Amino acid sequence: MNKDIEFESAETIRAYQETRLHEALDYLHACSPYYRRLFSTHHIDLAGIRRIDDLQRIPFTEKKDLQLHNEDFRCCPKAKIVDYITTSGTLGEPVTFGCTDRDLDRLAFNEAKSFACAGLGPGNILQLMTTIDKRFMAGLAYFLGIRRLGASIIRVGNGIPELQWDTIRRMQPDSIMCVPSFIPRLIQYAEEHGIDYTHSSVKRIIGIGEGLRNQDFTLNLLGRQIKEKWDVQLFATYSSTEMGATFSECEYGQGGHCHPELIIVEIIGEDGRPVPDGEVGEVVVTTLGVEGMPLLRFRTGDMCARISEPCQCGRNSFRLTPIVGRKNNMIKLKGTTLYPPAINDVLDNTDYVQNYVVYVQDSESGTDDVVVKVGLKYEPAYDAVKDLKDRFRAHLRVAPKIEVRPTDEVQRVNFPAKSRKPVKFIDQRKR
């Protein structure tokens, strides 16, 4: 990592990626039953795919393809798989991923680069507050990355604030890796038990699975909630098992840097063609250097924009803005495209809102009907429905229908039996 390609020019990075792309395509042709079939069915001449733009001639790979043809994606004998992982699929059954020895090295490289991007190096101690087993890739990858980087890790796992604070007191970690919404719980525990968390050894929090910033890179509500109480440096990351790559923020917090050795990214519009920089589209990835289950033009379903201008940190690798939502959850409201997190954001930032649930239905005009049912913490002195509509128009340019409901009724919808996550979005569209 002495000569980090991310500090080279954008042209050098692109040329490097295109060389790696040829290798990846040759490997798929030689070793992947799924992709060999795809190339043959669609008469794709791989010699003609020279540049990243040429990828558009190759069909996308969807989540359901992974589910229906899971075994055919494996490019090596089963005996070469060291570690088995599953991800949730869209059709019910989970998708199996197998990592070879080389894939684990690749993951180590990926996370070592990501941690380095967040300022970590030898001497730093990271407290891992995520699961390392349960068939997940992430925790294992973090462990391997820290080891590769020459830093130190404490594998506490998720939850249990008492054990987290005990560990922080004993081992004095400077960094935490966790799902960010755990931090308010950690702070609350500290406050209730007289722990002086603001003077603890922790100076840096690296978040996974949830964003900490808005599209303009200012902190979002969760980011502000953490930062107002605890003056730590916040770093957001974005990754997934299918990508086997992480987009990580540097100290300037201007989006997640792509590590070009690992992945090629296209941002695709609704017509399936690339959108200009700065415009939101679907993240489509081609993995580089994967041995077990490499993917070509895989549609992640995640929506965000690419920023290509150089970053203040000196890296010229492009960045991705925070994920605005999932493609499946996209809403068309009166000609405006939006995603549930944007609706949640308006409601979460309204002090008199206790709870809410967002319903989306088909409307006769062909666009979507959005009804927000809100429970109120208290009755404001003004018309709450009108005020909420004004807030929506100010932030999203459009306003959904709003119904005020008793808080316990909304609560029952938020927490149905068997659901582990609160339900805030109910999609009733047929499609």
Ligand SMILES: [Zn+2]
């Ligand atoms: Zn940067």
